[in-house]
Amino acid sequence: MxxxxxxxxxxxxxxxLAREDGTDAVAAVTVRVGELAGVVPDALTFAFEVARDGTPLASALLVVEQVxxxxxxxxxxxxxAVGxxxxFWCPRCDRPSQDLRSGRELEITAIEPVPAPP
Known part of the structure; x- marks a missing residue:
């Protein structure tokens, strides 16, 4: 896996990235995962729960945005959409396309720090 x-x-x-922003407590991490990235979102979520154990992200959630x-x-x-x-055949003119515009993303897009106590 x-x-x-x-x-x-x-x-x-x-x-x-959190330490660079002056915190080490992270509430959530948002990632974009493209349909063609070769990553199963549910498996990534499960793996994140295992990987975060014993780290400053131990209670962080993983938010997966599928592209x-x-x-x-x-x-x-x-x-x-290529499905x-x-x-990769155009549904309008029935020609092949070699220009993939989205679907291979695998990137962190946001890190939400744990709110400071009042």
Whole structure:
């Protein structure tokens, strides 16, 4: 399960980013995962729960934003979802596309610190 190594990297990177912002207590980490990234969101969430144990992110939640894969057809200027399994033929003009616009993302987009006590 390669999601565990990805989750471990997320925990490490989120911890570093939080420390740079002056905190080490993290409430939530938001990641964008593309449809074609080869990552199973449920497996990543489970792996994150394992990877965060014993770290400053021990109680942090992982929020996964799934990104649909889209391709672009230059001849007819059509952007379309490629689906799973991916199908790169333009539904408008029936030509193949080689321009993948989204769907391979795997990135941290937000880190929410634990609120300071009043």
């Amino acid at each position: 390669h999601e565990l190594s990805i989750a471990t990297a997320i925990v490490e990177q989120a911890g570093e 649909t894969a889209h391709a672009y057809c230059a001849p007819c200027a059509e952007e379309f 799973m399994p991916p199908f």
